[in-house]
Amino acid sequence: MHHAHPHPEHHLTSSAMLQDIVIGLSDGLTVPFALAAGLSGAVQSSGLVITAGLAEIVAGSIAMGLGGYLAGRTEVEHYDAELKREYQEVQDVPHVERAEVDELLTEMGLSESTRHQAVRELTADPDQWVRFMMKYELGLEKPDPSQAPKSAFTISTAYAVGGLIPLSAYFVTDTPAEGLLWSAVITLVCLLIFGYLKSRMTGQPPVMGALKMAGVGALAAGAAFLVARLITQE
Amino acid sequence: MHHAHPHPEHHLTSSAMLQDIVIGLSDGLTVPFALAAGLSGAVQSSGLVITAGLAEIVAGSIAMGLGGYLAGRTEVEHYDAELKREYQEVQDVPHVERAEVDELLTEMGLSESTRHQAVRELTADPDQWVRFMMKYELGLEKPDPSQAPKSAFTISTAYAVGGLIPLSAYFVTDTPAEGLLWSAVITLVCLLIFGYLKSRMTGQPPVMGALKMAGVGALAAGAAFLVARLITQE
Numbered sequence: 001m002h003h004a005h006p007h008p009e010h011h012l013t014s015s016a017m018l019q020d021i022v023i024g025l026s027d028g029l030t031v032p033f034a035l036a037a038g039l040s041g042a043v044q045s046s047g048l049v050i051t052a053g054l055a056e057i058v059a060g061s062i063a064m065g066l067g068g069y070l071a072g073r074t075e076v077e078h079y080d081a082e083l084k085r086e087y088q089e090v091q092d093v094p095h096v097e098r099a100e101v102d103e104l105l106t107e108m109g110l111s112e113s114t115r116h117q118a119v120r121e122l123t124a125d126p127d128q129w130v131r132f133m134m135k136y137e138l139g140l141e142k143p144d145p146s147q148a149p150k151s152a153f154t155i156s157t158a159y160a161v162g163g164l165i166p167l168s169a170y171f172v173t174d175t176p177a178e179g180l181l182w183s184a185v186i187t188l189v190c191l192l193i194f195g196y197l198k199s200r201m202t203g204q205p206p207v208m209g210a211l212k213m214a215g216v217g218a219l220a221a222g223a224a225f226l227v228a229r230l231i232t233q234e
Numbered sequence: 235m236h237h238a239h240p241h242p243e244h245h246l247t248s249s250a251m252l253q254d255i256v257i258g259l260s261d262g263l264t265v266p267f268a269l270a271a272g273l274s275g276a277v278q279s280s281g282l283v284i285t286a287g288l289a290e291i292v293a294g295s296i297a298m299g300l301g302g303y304l305a306g307r308t309e310v311e312h313y314d315a316e317l318k319r320e321y322q323e324v325q326d327v328p329h330v331e332r333a334e335v336d337e338l339l340t341e342m343g344l345s346e347s348t349r350h351q352a353v354r355e356l357t358a359d360p361d362q363w364v365r366f367m368m369k370y371e372l373g374l375e376k377p378d379p380s381q382a383p384k385s386a387f388t389i390s391t392a393y394a395v396g397g398l399i400p401l402s403a404y405f406v407t408d409t410p411a412e413g414l415l416w417s418a419v420i421t422l423v424c425l426l427i428f429g430y431l432k433s434r435m436t437g438q439p440p441v442m443g444a445l446k447m448a449g450v451g452a453l454a455a456g457a458a459f460l461v462a463r464l465i466t467q468e
Contacts, residue, residue, distance in 0.1 A: 026301060027297060027298075027301070030293070030297040030301070031265075031290070031293050031294050031297050034289070034292075034293030034296070034297065035269075035286065035289050035290045035293050038285075038286075038289030038290075038292070038293060039285065039286055039289060042285050042289075043282065043285075047465075047466075048277065048282065050465065051272075051273065051276050051277075051462050051465050051466055052269065052272075052273055052286045052462075054461055054462065054465060055268070055269050055272030055273055055276070055458040055459075055461055055462040056265070056269045056272075056290060056458075058268075058272070058454070058457045058458045058461045059264070059265050059267075059268030059269050059272060059454045059455070059457070059458040060265050062268070062450070062453055062454040062457055062458075063261060063264040063265050063268065063450060063451075063454045064261075066450045066453065066454070067260060067261070067264070067450055070446050070450065074436070074438060077438065078436070078437070078438070081437065108356060108366055108370075109355060109356055109359070109362045109366065110352055110355055110356070111355055113351075114348065114351045114352050114355055117345075117347075117348045117351070118344055118348050118352065121343060121344055121345055121348055122342060122343055122344070125343070128343045132342055132343065136342075136370070139373070202308070202312070203312070203315065204308060204311065204312070212304050216296070216297060216300045216301055216304065217297075219296055219300065220292070220293045220296040220297045220300070221293070223292045223293070223296055224289040224290075224292045224293040224296075225289075227288050227289055227292045228285050228286075228288065228289040231281075231284065231285050231288060232281075232285055
């Protein structure tokens with residue numbers, strides 16, 4: 001889900017791996033926490049909460065990891081297909097592609113005489129011409145084929161680690177209610193810290209980021225709790 | 235999660251809303267299906283599977299929707315912050331920014347004399363200059379502030395709709411095992427159709443796309459089932 005933007009060095013400090021950890025942790029801390037909280041309001045046994053929680057972590061981390069892997073592969077295939085198409089177009093309908101270059105340069109704000117010169121230079125070499133179209137017309141950067149499996153693994157692992165944090169409380173407590181109390185304390189602290197660090201990393205106001213992250217978790221957990229309560233009291 | 239690429243018209247046919255539906259449905263069909271499948275191997279009551287499934291759907295759709303909304307808001311704030319910064323830089327260190335324009339044009343493949351002329355034209359007007367830097371140096375397009383709440387709502391709803399499909403089987407069957415059988419049939423058919431349509435929409439081979447989508451769901455459900463079985467048999 002959601003990768004492969006250009007990363008200009010001096011404006012962003014996060015690497016692709018850090019971004020994947022953030023993606024996995026955000027969902028991993030939130031959804032299993034909320035599911036376990038919801039079940040705590042509906043069942044009498046911590047064992048059931050743990051079983052459902054672990055099943056969710058496995059399901060979620062496979063869906064996110066494998067889904068991310070396939071999305072990454074699709075991105076590589078998409079790039080290659082568009083690349084082939086641009087080479088074909090440059091060969092078959094060069095006048096159309098030349099007009100597209102001219103249009104892009106007009107949007108940038110170049111005068112007619114500069115454009116005339118620039119179009120001639122940009123279209124002199126087919127490789128350079130196609131590279132220009134890929135990047136500036138389509139906004140596509142060549143994706144790194146080795147990124148997809150790495151991303152999948154990182155997101156999966158981060159999701160599982162994130163999910164085990166709220167669930168751990170149920171392992172060491174006797175009742176679901178007690179588990180929920182400690183789970184909420186641990187998870188909200190983690191969400192606050194994580195939201196703070198994430199916002200610092202992306203240059204956003206960190207205290208606000210911490211509160212937002214904890215707010216999403218609390219809201220999801222509260223809603224899941226209410227729904228599970230309502231069903232079981234029917 | 236994952237938005238705001240430039241959308242060149244003749245190469246992609248999907249709108250932002252369709253993309254959001256795809257995001258929500260992919261996860262909604264997969265994770266609640268896998269969780270319910272996992273629990274079916276571990277508990278005797280369909281009521282418990284339904285309770286856990288609905289709690290998961292509520293948790294997941296709030297986490298995805300609200301998470302998506304906050305991410306969209308952050309994107310708007312990030313754009314505005316970078317915009318302010320570029321205006322500042324253009325005013326305070328114009329020679330540095332002019333050199334950056336020249337560097338970008340060199341990468342495109344323009345000759346020195348064309349660059350000389352182009353740099354002068356692109357930096358004549360501060361608004362145009364900043365717009366050029368935002369788009370071509372940072373790869374940032376002005377985000378639409380009304381997109382975040384719309385996206386959040388669409389993703390949430392799609393997740394919930396997707397999740398109710400596999401869960402519906404447990405409403406009309408007597409035992410979790412029977413529920414699982416029908417849930418698997420319905421969900422795999424939906425994943426095949428959805429994968430087929432999604433791949434057609436994005437110009438990928440549709441049959442392969444259908445199989446991949448169903449494969450992710452089957453694998454996640456199988457793994458969740460095994461894990462839940464193992465825990466409860468301890």
